[in-house]
Amino acid sequence: MKGALIGCGFFAQNQLNAWRDIDGVEIVALCDRDADRLNQSAETFSIERTYSDAAQMFADGGFDFVDVATTVASHRPIVEMAAKAGVHIICQKPFAENMQDARAMVQAAQTAGKTLMVHENFRWQSPIQAALNVVRSGTIGEPFFGRVSFRSGYDVFSGQPYLAEGERFIIEDLGIHILDISRAFFGDAKKISATTRRMNQNIKGEDVATMLLSHEGGATSVVDCSYATQRMPETFPQSLLEIDGTKGTLRLDAGYQLTVQTTDEKKQDVSPPVLPWAEKPWHNIQESVLTIQQHFVDCIKAGKEPETSGADNLKTLALVEAAYLSASQGSTISLADI
Numbered sequence: 001m002k003g004a005l006i007g008c009g010f011f012a013q014n015q016l017n018a019w020r021d022i023d024g025v026e027i028v029a030l031c032d033r034d035a036d037r038l039n040q041s042a043e044t045f046s047i048e049r050t051y052s053d054a055a056q057m058f059a060d061g062g063f064d065f066v067d068v069a070t071t072v073a074s075h076r077p078i079v080e081m082a083a084k085a086g087v088h089i090i091c092q093k094p095f096a097e098n099m100q101d102a103r104a105m106v107q108a109a110q111t112a113g114k115t116l117m118v119h120e121n122f123r124w125q126s127p128i129q130a131a132l133n134v135v136r137s138g139t140i141g142e143p144f145f146g147r148v149s150f151r152s153g154y155d156v157f158s159g160q161p162y163l164a165e166g167e168r169f170i171i172e173d174l175g176i177h178i179l180d181i182s183r184a185f186f187g188d189a190k191k192i193s194a195t196t197r198r199m200n201q202n203i204k205g206e207d208v209a210t211m212l213l214s215h216e217g218g219a220t221s222v223v224d225c226s227y228a229t230q231r232m233p234e235t236f237p238q239s240l241l242e243i244d245g246t247k248g249t250l251r252l253d254a255g256y257q258l259t260v261q262t263t264d265e266k267k268q269d270v271s272p273p274v275l276p277w278a279e280k281p282w283h284n285i286q287e288s289v290l291t292i293q294q295h296f297v298d299c300i301k302a303g304k305e306p307e308t309s310g311a312d313n314l315k316t317l318a319l320v321e322a323a324y325l326s327a328s329q330g331s332t333i334s335l336a337d338i
């Protein structure tokens with residue numbers, strides 16, 4: 001399969017490394033309107049075709065899929081161009097700026113008959129997959145309560161300065177992943193209520209969010225996120241889990257320690273591997289980039305809908321919108337109204 005990538009910024013370097021690791025895939029074209037970033041990525045990854053204009057790249061064609069690694073404002077126009085050009089699409093999160101755009105993007109890919117997957121990679125992290133395997137196997141019975149927690153004081157703003165500048169921050173950028181993990185464990189949500197705070201006065205958006213979800217199957221989950229938490233050990237970028245089921249409990253604690261208690265207790269170290277191009281503490285996220293991109297390729301080959309497809313991600317994005325609405329109104333929001 002031949003691919004093209006648009007947006008040669010901070011995170012795309014991981015995506016380009018991961019594409020290089022996947023058998024049978026070659027990235028043949030790159031696009032970025034920033035010439036320095038474009039040329040640097042082209043040189044690092046030995047990619048000859050380079051473009052400053054995505055429309056020109058699609059017009060020239062010669063690839064089966066596009067990887068959209070730009071920030072959110074450009075996602076809808078690029079995804080629509082890609083669908084018109086008749087290529088499969090993998091698009092970074094946040095999928096879209098609002099539900100209307102996201103629905104239009106899903107529709108565009110459906111009309112074109114092409115796969116559209118969102119690069120929603122946190123549920124693909126191997127410690128999360130290890131916990132999902134335990135829950136899906138029925139070992140702890142029916143999960144009725146969960147907490148999915150991401151609390152850190154890590155400086156994300158030096159690598160991603162735009163995160164300090166938006167009206168929205170933690171729910172849209174990070175909470176979106178943690179809400180998606182909650183969906184992976186407990187299914188879709190019916191209702192959500194949220195509170196937010198901004199503790200860091202040097203940024204525009206909220207950096208603390210606490211969300212309570214009622215899931216359609218009856219489970220309740222607490223999704224809590226913070227970039228204002230000074231603690232040792234610093235756990236960035238680990239998502240921690242506490243799940244109570246009818247037959248036992250599961251904990252994913254700091255340091256990737258998984259504990260499953262039923263009639264007995266089993267402890268397991270589920271630390272992710274550090275890939276040759278990865279570096280700590282990002283290795284957890286970096287490994288999931290490889291896993292999710294492999295899933296995209298496997299699904300296209302098998303003609304299957306990806307687990308984190310565009311259509312699926314509408315439900316995660318709806319949770320983000322509902323959480324902001326809840327925090328601004330001080331009320332519980334029904335997902336049916338989003």
Ligand code: NAD
Pocket residue numbers: 006007008009010011012031032033034037052054069070071072074092093094119120121159160162173285
């Ligand atoms: P970035 O600003 O470093 O890079 C984005 C690049 O896209 C820039 O080089 C910019 O010039 C280019 N670009 C923007 N619009 C363009 C257009 N229309 N045509 C051509 N080039 C264009 O951003 P980043 O930190 O790499 O983030 C990119 C996306 O990845 C964001 O949506 C972010 O939320 C997401 N992200 C995801 C993860 C994850 O774990 N899934 C982690 C970090 C970032």
Ligand code: 89V
Pocket residue numbers: 156160173174177237
């Ligand atoms: O995964 C992300 O989207 C990143 C970070 C982990 C820093 O929040 O922006």
